[in-house]
Amino acid sequence: MKCVEILLICGVLLLGTAIWPGSVRGAEAESASFAAVLLEEGDYFRCITEYRREIFLSPEDPGNSLRWYRIGKAYLLAGRYNEALKVFGDTKLYLGDEMRWKDRFLYRKGLTFLIAGTQKLARQEFERLGRTDTFLTAVGEDRLELA
DSSP states (O other): OHHHHHHHHHHHHHHHHHHSOSSHHHHHHHHHHHHHHHHHHTOHHHHHHHHHHHHHHOTTOTTHHHHHHHHHHHHHHTTOHHHHHHHHHOGGGTTTSOTHHHHHHHHHHHHHHHHTTOHHHHHHHHHHHHTSTTHHHHHHHHHHHHO
């Protein structure tokens, strides 16, 4: 019975260190990579849930623009164009962050219109986007994101 108690205490201590890492950022980094893995595996809706959980846990995190961007990307890849357009069209998701996010979101919005078969709306979005100074940077970064 003593041996079982010692093993139980060791297990609780190990579990405690796994649940309570040195910092909250460590836990966020683990879940962020988990959400990214879900996205790569094509488990889009679990990925969306995981990113939304991260946003809920730290609403003021500057990395939330990237999380919203990836949520929109997951909706797009899942064929849920209306939801993707809502994410990419919502300016509150990236304002206050670097302005490059605006172009990345607008580019994805145009891409969503194009994939959904609404070429006229896609063309209008791309024309509007082409007038911004940071467009080429945003498209280049998006190309890296797709890889």
